[in-house]
Amino acid sequence: MTSPTGVAAQHDDYVDFCKGIQRLSTIDLLRYKRGQMERRIRTFAERRGAAELPGYLQILRSQPEELEQFLDRVTINVSELWRNPEQWQLLERQIVPDLAQAGRIRALSAGCSYGAEAFTVAATCLTAAPRAKTTIAGVDIDRRMVERARQARFSASDARGAPREALDRWFTPRDDGGWDARPELRAICRFDVGDLLELRPREQAYDLVLCRNTVIYFTDDVRDDVHARLATALRPGGYLIVGATERVSDPAARGLELTRPFTYRKL
Ligand SMILES: C[S@@+](CC[C@H](N)C(=O)[O-])C[C@H]1O[C@@H](n2cnc3c(N)ncnc32)[C@H](O)[C@@H]1O
Structure with a gap:
């Protein structure tokens, strides 16, 4: 695909991954700050043995337990009684x-x-x-x-x-x-x-x-x-x-x- 400036638009595997997650979970990761979210997701995917996001999305589609763990990681549930x-x-x-x-x-x-x-x-x-x-x-x-x-x-x-x-x-x-x-x-x-x-x-x-x-x-x-x-x-x-x-x-x-x-x- 070529953009109006003539520069070929790069395929963005992060955007595709987020759209895939939205279909699986309704959570729209594209509305979260990209820098830290993307780092967190890529590191987590690598730790789970998936070097690339498309491959990791396939895993998440077929393994509900893996999807649960992934969502746990990205939503960051840290809390505490009387925090602050x-x-x-x-x-x-x-x-x-x-x-x-x-x-x-x-x-x-x-x-x-x-x-x-x-x-x-x-x-x-x-x-x-x-x-x-x-x-x-x-x-x-x-x-x-x-x-x-x-x-x-x-x-x-x-x-x-x-x-x-x-x-x-x-x-x-x-x-x-x-x-x-x-x-x-x-x-x-x-x-x-x-x-x-x-x-x-x-x-x-x-x-x-x-x-x-x-x-x-x-x-x-x-x-x-x-x-x-x-x-x-x-x-x-x-x-x-x-x-x-x-x-x-x-x-x-x-x-x-x-x-x-x-x-x-x-x-
Ligand atoms: C770090 S915890 C904060 C908990 C508590 N408010 C506190 O300060 O201790 C952030 C929580 O926000 C939730 N969260 C993230 N995105 C959300 C959204 N779009 N709508 C509702 N909750 C969301 C996460 O699931 C997570 O449990």
């Missing part, structure tokens, strides 16, 4: 009490992975605003993570940064050193499979949205689009919390103001 403690202190001392004045807190954990963030929100809300009616929705594209989140089980490593007092109050210890969320937390958390790139939450559906360590993998345009839609889903006075290394670009255009580091308030 300074954010949770701010939530417990200021944001949750502020939101509780309305009598209810509807929270969304966008990119919830296996639920550590959602259960930390639940514990924080029940501690700081015990009388508010609190509900937490967790959404993640990775079905296996959503299934794990519904189990409400965490390892000792998941809990390594959690305040001991909060763990004792809201989780039950297991013999293997892990922790299970108590029924009070489970009762207010629910988890669904969903793609943040497609999700169109209702306007003002939430008082608190956490979207941390998830959009960092998206291209800048896709990230901005996701932030804009999450901002629309917040009621005036609600908060959007992003990850400790993230920011919303042009917050005013999305009706948000930066009130504290990584914390945006809907105007």
Whole structure:
């Protein structure tokens, strides 16, 4: 094929591979930053014994277990209870009490992975605003993570940064050193499979949205689009919390103001 400039267009095996993955899994890898995603995919494919992407796509088409492992690798499910403690202190001392004045807190954990963030929100809300009616929705594209989140089980490593007092109050210890969320937390958390790139939450559906360590993998345009839609889903006075290394670009255009580091308030 020849382009309008007369230069022969190079065949792009990465693009073909991503289109093939979208057909297999619905995940559109072309909307994630190419540099790091492509490196991760090629390294993983080589480790699995496939030197080239077309060959690896064939393997993924015919081996569902291999596809599961591949998706595990690319969606990056790392999380932790009370991840970034300074954010949770701010939530417990200021944001949750502020939101509780309305009598209810509807929270969304966008990119919830296996639920550590959602259960930390639940514990924080029940501690700081015990009388508010609190509900937490967790959404993640990775079905296996959503299934794990519904189990409400965490390892000792998941809990390594959690305040001991909060763990004792809201989780039950297991013999293997892990922790299970108590029924009070489970009762207010629910988890669904969903793609943040497609999700169109209702306007003002939430008082608190956490979207941390998830959009960092998206291209800048896709990230901005996701932030804009999450901002629309917040009621005036609600908060959007992003990850400790993230920011919303042009917050005013999305009706948000930066009130504290990584914390945006809907105007
Ligand atoms: C690094 S984890 C972040 C978990 C949690 N928010 C935290 O900060 O600890 C990123 C999660 O985003 C999810 N994810 C990636 N792309 C997504 C998409 N398009 N829609 C929904 N979730 C997505 C991944 O499956 C993964 O579980």
